[in-house]
Amino acid sequence: DIVLTQSPDSLSVSLGERATINCKSSQSVLYSSNQKHYLSWYQQKPGQPPKLLIYWASTRDFGVPDRFSGSGSGTDFTLTISSLQAEDVAVYYCQQHHTTPCTFGQGTKLEIK
């Protein structure tokens, strides 16, 4: 199975500041035939299911604010929140679907400093 390791496990950021979450894959999630990275990001607030934020490593889902962005290639990926808002407090997960079984990172808990 592909192992996704997120860092840090938890993060405290001041309102309006940048938050950066990393996701490292144990092997490449790039599909050479279409040059797409099979890596997605989710936000999960307490008592709610995960919400899709980013797919193909850098494409925002419909309605996701543009302060959220995804980047990276190969085995190293980043989710960036450019200006943290109070409603962004959540746990964030990366997920790969390059190889079955699809797998998730362990999660990063984001809090307000």
Add this chain to the structure above:
Amino acid sequence: QVQLQESGPGLVEPSGTLSLTCRVSGFSIISANWWSWVRQPPGKGLEWIGEAYYTGDTSYNPSLKGRVTISQDKSRNQLSLNLNSVTAADTAIYYCSRRPLWYGQSSYFDFWGPGLLVTVSS
């Protein structure tokens, strides 16, 4: 708008079978999408259980060692999950979710049900 709703017993006895249903509304399960189950032990991370396509194709997480069966009822637009020989380690919130078919395989999870907590205990 796609809506998913899980239902079933919230308590299952050890060694028994966990059986859940996911009702899909606003969208047909007969479509270019895989319909999946994901679980999350309380306070822990996410684990993909398996999924089904309307053709009858299924795919399961090998970690569940053959204990899982996922099926579809096209007439009711529903997805079902059966997990047998359950133990306390199977206590979790169970979610159903949609995965669009892209480039010939299932992709990201774009719609989720609210989840159902199932506790395995006597």
